[in-house]
Amino acid sequence: MKKSKFITIEGIEGTGKSTVVQYIRDHLQRSGEKIVLTREPGGTEIAEAIRKVILRHYKETMAEDTELLLYFAGRAQHIASVIRPALEAGKTVISDRFTDASFAYQGAGRGISVERLKVLSHWVLKDLKPDLTILLDVPVEVGLARAKGRGTLDRIESETIEFFERVRQCYLDLAKQFPEQYRIVDANQPLDAVKQQVISIIQ
DSSP: OOSOOEEEEEOSTTSOHHHHHHHHHHHHHHTTOOEEEEESSOSSHHHHHHHHHHHSOOSSOOOHHHHHHHHHHHHHHHIIIIIHHHHHTTOEEEEEOOTHHHIIIIIIITOOOHHHHHHHHHHHHTTOOOSEEEEEEOOHHHHHHHHHHTSSOOTTTTSOHHHHHHHHHHHHHHHHHOTTTEEEEETTSOHHHHHHHHHHHHO
């Protein structure tokens, strides 16, 4: 039984992923586990630079293929520099988003074919997959209202409600397709209730 675990947190904007990720880290650290907390896009110096390119606004429209390949370029660096080394060292990795976000955002959201996403995923991930994915789910209107309340929206956050409806539905479909990996949490509850449900899943 391997000691290391790979846990990913997914969901649309405004679901509270960052808060939940930190809460899981604190809980597991109290249990004596060695934790690496990270995020996508980002997680390394190079991948964080790619994140800035992805999220900023431009006068020209970013091509869908450009966006997709930037995400996977950052992911390749993230896996090589952070995720695999940590798992091989017996640490638990908790990532705010991972590859399923590309299937949801670039696949369902942008309309890029699942076949192309699978090719890139196989190339970059090889045999790597999360042990557990917690999907924080809220209605799109709720999530976007929370995101707007945080301040200026980035390029992705500025997408249409219809875009995020497709993203959310894709996440729910993935949860049905991979029930052994996914657990859905209603993130429209009070934070304490969300935390209790998440800890119950982790335990």
